[in-house]
Amino acid sequence: MASVPGRIVVYGVTGSGKTTLAGKLAQRTGLPCHSVDDDLAWQPGWLPVPDDEQRRRITALVAGERWIIDGMFAKWRDIALPRAELIVALDYPRWVSLSRLVRRTVVRCVTRRRICNGNVETLRGMVSGDSIIVWHFRSFARKRRTIRGWAADPGVPVVRLTSPRATEHWLMSIDGP
Template sequence: MKYQKLHIIGGPGSGKSYVARRLSEKYGLPRHDLDDIFWDRNHKEYIRSSEEARHRNLESILSNEAWIIEGVYYKWLEKSFEDADKIIVLNTPVALRQWRVLRRYFGYKLSRSHEKDETFANLVEMMCWNQKYDQDNLVRFYAFSKAQAHKIVTCSSFSEVERAVNA
């Protein structure tokens, strides 16, 4: 693979974790889910980690020679966008993303294997946020990352991502 530092961004249910896992398995790059940095995993509720903890954990990842970072966040990630060889934006249809969010929620509820206690209110909030992601957060991401525009590639499938990282 041509690139060793990849940052994958996209709305909830866009396939970020799936793509990161597949790339990691295929090319042996370590992968990191930004939810593990953003949320304090010592609580069952959704409580944000401190800015200091987020910064420290992100710097620890970025200090490595190779990584895949995936997550929906952007505002506190300027350094990771600068350090990335390629920034992949997953652009999947909203309806597909919503279906995946629903499927994940019910999967968590049925298996009870998720460390957070997902509530119906969490689901509704996520789906509302996901519905407006493309016209709100994604637009702000592009404005925020103008300096890195030459690294950004938009993909809608794993095969497109694979072509982009091997080009």
């Protein structure tokens, strides 16, 4: 069994399962888990938290010695990355992340499940120009390049996982609290 350090970023393309993995990793390790979307990025009404406030919040969060965050935005990566002791990178093929994202989004639209500080996904939002599915296409290649760059020359240790099976195998190898 392997132990993990106390400050972990779970990073991946939109829809790869960052939040789910971060939660499972928190359960396994006892580390506190923080949702980037809930804690940093979104206010009710799908209003984005202003950038300066996001930077203030992430500065306070990563000042701690024990945490997991389920993503890392470019606008505050310069704050979080130097404090991270491990990056767990979900580098799945597009079909995996996109199929998960579409399925998750459709279910949330139908069930009206509240997410991101009480917000609700809608069918109209799902097909709009700024939908999360469009964002997946806009950001996929850039996020994969980032992951592969970190893996090739890590300033922080990187666990690059290329399939859900590899992710489950890695997670099961982690020591519990």
